[in-house]
Amino acid sequence: MRPRYALLGDPVDHSISPDMHRAAFRTWGLDAEYVARTVTADEVGQAMRGAGLAGGNVTLPHKLVAAETVARASRAVQATGACNCWWRAEDGELAGDNTDVGGLGLALNRLGFKAENARVLVLGAGGAARAAVHTLLEARASRVEILNRTPARARALRDATGGRGLYVVEAPDPGMPYDLVLNATSLGLSTADPLPLELDRGRFRLACDLVYAAGETQWVRHARSLGIRAGDGLEMLVGQAALSLRRWFPGRTPPVDAMRAAAVEALDRREGGAGQGAAADR
Numbered sequence: 001m002r003p004r005y006a007l008l009g010d011p012v013d014h015s016i017s018p019d020m021h022r023a024a025f026r027t028w029g030l031d032a033e034y035v036a037r038t039v040t041a042d043e044v045g046q047a048m049r050g051a052g053l054a055g056g057n058v059t060l061p062h063k064l065v066a067a068e069t070v071a072r073a074s075r076a077v078q079a080t081g082a083c084n085c086w087w088r089a090e091d092g093e094l095a096g097d098n099t100d101v102g103g104l105g106l107a108l109n110r111l112g113f114k115a116e117n118a119r120v121l122v123l124g125a126g127g128a129a130r131a132a133v134h135t136l137l138e139a140r141a142s143r144v145e146i147l148n149r150t151p152a153r154a155r156a157l158r159d160a161t162g163g164r165g166l167y168v169v170e171a172p173d174p175g176m177p178y179d180l181v182l183n184a185t186s187l188g189l190s191t192a193d194p195l196p197l198e199l200d201r202g203r204f205r206l207a208c209d210l211v212y213a214a215g216e217t218q219w220v221r222h223a224r225s226l227g228i229r230a231g232d233g234l235e236m237l238v239g240q241a242a243l244s245l246r247r248w249f250p251g252r253t254p255p256v257d258a259m260r261a262a263a264v265e266a267l268d269r270r271e272g273g274a275g276q277g278a279a280a281d282r
Ligand SMILES: NC(=O)c1ccc[n+]([C@@H]2O[C@H](COP(=O)([O-])OP(=O)(O)OC[C@H]3O[C@@H](n4cnc5c(N)ncnc54)[C@H](OP(=O)(O)O)[C@@H]3O)[C@@H](O)[C@H]2O)c1
Pocket: 100, 103, 123, 124, 125, 126, 127, 128, 129, 148, 149, 150, 153, 184, 185, 186, 187, 189, 210, 211, 212, 233, 234, 236, 237, 238, 240, 279, 281, 282
């Protein structure tokens, strides 16, 4: 039978995940299907357990429910409480991973970021910030500072993670420079949004935006205009999709270039090449 994979979330209509995965299947010459399905929180577990699917991805707002549904949770799922990728293990049990964590690691490598002993400023304290903090601490960043509109949420993230080297701040430290500043807020999804943070070159060596848009985000363009090396969230999105494929098809190498090209084309098509805001895969 033709293996079938699905993206489960609400909404999923603007997702570009199907474009990336279908490009991978085409490149491999594999007869497999990837569909997007809108499901409620009550339907997620049943859809994941159902016989019709070999595995898939889960997006907002269901990553926490998915983490509770899988029987074999990876370390990243246990640490973040979120699962965005599941499949059936050899014993028939549902297994899950948080490939956003590894996807961000791949994106940061591509940006030239060296985590060891690095000082990082993370903007935001939601699900994406939680994955980012886990990625950075696992990679041995020495100091990770969280700056969030609602400081109580930043403190809750710090306390839940309990990692050494994690601090809550109310503003960037004007003293020592940061090796990386990472936007994990949802600012940038709309072109009407203010920048998540005004940057200056002396203080920030690299900037990584988890938000992505056709033609890149305003914050990435702002960083580049100051001579700061920057990348948006498209690379993380491609990375998490590639790592999902590795989970479903062990031993195969995901065709990352074809997937990235399909993602860029789909974003251009869906946003008309001008606007921002169709980041449905989160
Ligand atoms: N590239 C990828 O593969 C990928 C993966 C995951 C997520 N993302 C991106 O990451 C973003 C965040 O996702 P999430 O799951 O963490 O969402 P979330 O849990 O809803 O968190 C949203 C964060 O944005 C902050 N925020 C929202 N509006 C703001 C405003 N007007 N001013 C300042 N801060 C504001 C919130 O602050 P408060 O706590 O004060 O509300 C919170 O920290 C998404 O929009 C998505 O684009 C990308």
